[in-house]
Amino acid sequence: MNCVLKDVYVITLDPIFNENAICFANKMGFKIINDFQPKPKELYVVFGAHVKSPELLQIQKNLNYSFGYIILNSESQKSNVISNKYYLELMRKNVVFNYSHGVAEYLKELDIKTYSYFFFEFMKEEPDDREYDYLFIGSHTKFREEQIACLKEAFPYKKFYIDFNQSHRSPKSMKDILKKSTWVLNIPYYQDDQNLESHRINNALSVGCQVVSFNSGDKDTDDFYNDYIYFAGDLVEFFKSHEVKEKKDYQHLINGLSGKWLVHNGWIIKKIKEQNQ
DSSP, X not given: OOOOOTTEEEEESSXXXXXXXXXXXXXXXXXXXXXXXXXXXXXXXXXXXXXXXXXXXXXXXXXXXOSEEEEEEOOOTTSGGGGXXXXXXXXHTSEEEESOHHHHHHHHHTTXXXXXXXXXXXXXXXXXXXXXXXXXXXXXXXXXXXXXHHHHHHOTXXXXXXXXXXXXXXXXXXXXXXXXXXXXXXXXXXXXXXXXXHHHHHHHHTTTOEEEEOOOSOHHHHHXXXXXXXXXXXXXXXXXXXXXXXXXXXHHHHHHHHHXXXXXXXXXXXXXXXXXX
């Protein structure tokens, strides 16, 4: 799909979303900008808005809300960011796209409407030699630490790459280590997380990694991803007994997600532009 609309731009405020922003801009026919100097009637699709929500809000107030944002919310309902008053105000005063139905339902209770959904697309790359058997990269929690400790105890002969220290913030650094890994572990931040962490999953699939994940509280999303990844309630038992099944490839995933959401994203953006002509 290529829906070219004048005066619509894409910005990203966290390098972790750079690749997603490029893919989205290319698919939608929008321009990515680094020099953010908004003008009246312009519309900005923002990745990582939570990083600079006070600044984004203040710029909009200074220009008397003469331009608008589409906030691509990537934060879960349990994130500390969701309780930030500036980020909440920013979302209330602008259009919000969400990555998860569970987050959208939670935000509805805070008087924040979700107009559409978006997904995290990455550029497909070929893997390197698979140096690591199991990889996990993410913030530290007791639940994650315990799950990985159990795996290491059960499989001491396997090679692990575990990073709790945010060492791979740049897209290239993350991609380089993913390309060296066979299995990516999708362990949620919270044991009872209601959202599937599709950012990690999609990035792993883009370089041909196998992914095993805990189920989320979003059954529809889990059912959709069941064609692409493995789900397990116990990682140790999974790796002791799992059967290799044929999973659909990354391009099939992106085609499916594009069909679900890109057309609707473009339709919403077009309506916004029409209302502000």
